[in-house]
Amino acid sequence: xxxxxLRAQAKLTPExxxxxxxxxxxTVLRLERGGIGSxxxxxxxxxxxxxxxxxxxxxxxxxxxxxxxxxxxxxxxMSANPSDLPDLPxxxxxxxxxxxxxxxxAKGAWSTGVFDVPxxxxxxxxxxxxxxxxxxxxxxxxxxxxxxxxxxxxxxDKNTGMDPELWLPFVEAWDASIHPTIGMxxxxxxxxxxxxxxxxxxxxxxxxxxxxxxxxxxxxxxxPNPTAIARESxxxxxxxxxxxxxxxxxxxxxxxxxAQHKSGIEYTQMPIPVTETDIDRVTRQLDYAADFAARPERxxxxxxxxxxxxxxxxxALCHEKFGTLTTLDAxxxxxxxx
Ligand code: SF4
Numbered sequence: 130x131x132x133x134x135l136r137a138q139a140k141l142t143p144e145x146x147x148x149x150x151x152x153x154x155x156t157v158l159r160l161e162r163g164g165i166g167s168x169x170x171x172x173x174x175x176x177x178x179x180x181x182x183x184x185x186x187x188x189x190x191x192x193x194x195x196x197x198x199x200x201x202x203x204x205x206x207m208s209a210n211p212s213d214l215p216d217l218p219x220x221x222x223x224x225x226x227x228x229x230x231x232x233x234x235a236k237g238a239w240s241t242g243v244f245d246v247p248x249x250x251x252x253x254x255x256x257x258x259x260x261x262x263x264x265x266x267x268x269x270x271x272x273x274x275x276x277x278x279x280x281x282x283x284x285x286d287k288n289t290g291m292d293p294e295l296w297l298p299f300v301e302a303w304d305a306s307i308h309p310t311i312g313m314x315x316x317x318x319x320x321x322x323x324x325x326x327x328x329x330x331x332x333x334x335x336x337x338x339x340x341x342x343x344x345x346x347x348x349x350x351x352x353p354n355p356t357a358i359a360r361e362s363x364x365x366x367x368x369x370x371x372x373x374x375x376x377x378x379x380x381x382x383x384x385x386x387x388a389q390h391k392s393g394i395e396y397t398q399m400p401i402p403v404t405e406t407d408i409d410r411v412t413r414q415l416d417y418a419a420d421f422a423a424r425p426e427r428x429x430x431x432x433x434x435x436x437x438x439x440x441x442x443x444x445a446l447c448h449e450k451f452g453t454l455t456t457l458d459a460x461x462x463x464x465x466x467x
Contacts, residue, residue: 132185133161135178149177151248159254162290169248221322221331222415224364230418231363233431235451237418239443243425246446253442256295261348263288263296264387265335268303268346272317272336277304298394299348302387306396307346312339323371325408328415332371342381343368349388355399358384365401366411 130138136146136157143161147154150173160170175182230237238244263284270280281300285293315337323330336344345364359365365382372380384399421428430447432438438447 130184131161132157132174135180135185136161139178146174146177150174153249153251155251156249159252162254162259169242169246173248221329222418223331223333224367227330227363227367227411227415227418230421231414233441234418234421234428235430235447236441236443237421238425238428239446241422243422244428244446244450250446257348257350259288259291260295260299261346263291264299264303264348265346267296267300268307268335269318271304271308272311272314298389299387302394302396303346307344307385307387310338310398311336311344314338315341321368321371321375323367323374325367325370325412325415328412328419330367330371330415332368334368334372337372337380340381341378342383343372344383344385346385347387349386350390352386352388352397358399359401362401362407363411363414365403366407369403370408370411 132146136143139146141149143154143157147157150157150170152170152173156170157174160174171182171185175185178185226237226241229240235244239246266287267280267284270283271277275283284296284300288296316334317336319334319337321332321334323332334343335346338344345368369380369382372378382401382403384401386397386399388395388397430438430451438444441447
């Protein structure tokens, strides 16, 4: 049941629920609109409703979604003491999490709860990610056998606060360009786990097509460089390794890009070759990140990453914690960090 459903059932306003959970009304509304919160925020809401944590977590693949095992552990303790939990406070590794740690270990620590994020921290709403989520919902509905109208209604019902014009062009392009190439899928929205050198990783595969290729859908406004993607992808080796661990088969992997231009949506498929060398590379990257996660006192802020700190969600937190980012873009407001 969603947070919205639980709140409606309890006849609570967003403000009342926010007060009971000790979070802001804006956070309640953001989560109800499909935004992703920290695990501690979900814990607080679960406690307010006196329900299990697993009942309120978002249904769709959320990068920070913990495993069932971790949830049971957290649910029993209602606390997230990093030293009590395996690998990361909020569960397994995933491609998204690993990428955060590789870009900047401090970013990885904030986004996975290794560093405590204040309860009133405002997680940003990423509109593009919300659109991508709606398009994934549509594709999943269609691959499950729904006709176009039923699939559209399903997406509209789950995204009542979003202008359909944001996602409609993408779903039309998916139906016209991608759907016919999938055939009878071998797997749809399949959650797999793989262990690479002791690191447990969760992979949520969009679809495995009739030819046995793992396909991952991306909605974007600009196509990435295919060579850089092939060289740097952590997702492709992890997904291929997870599929092999589950089925014994070595699958191929391809990204399905729907890129929005002024002239319309353009479909481009980017096959990503995956070899044992790529899986080894990701395993070593996991070692690197896990070492920081196990000994977070070694983490230093890393503004010299690919994107810099300026647009980083955690800029204010880093500024307070490390006191080192006293550059022009350092925030003026202070944020309490435990
Ligand atoms: S603000 Fe900079 S140093 Fe801090 S997490 Fe973000 S990228 Fe890393």
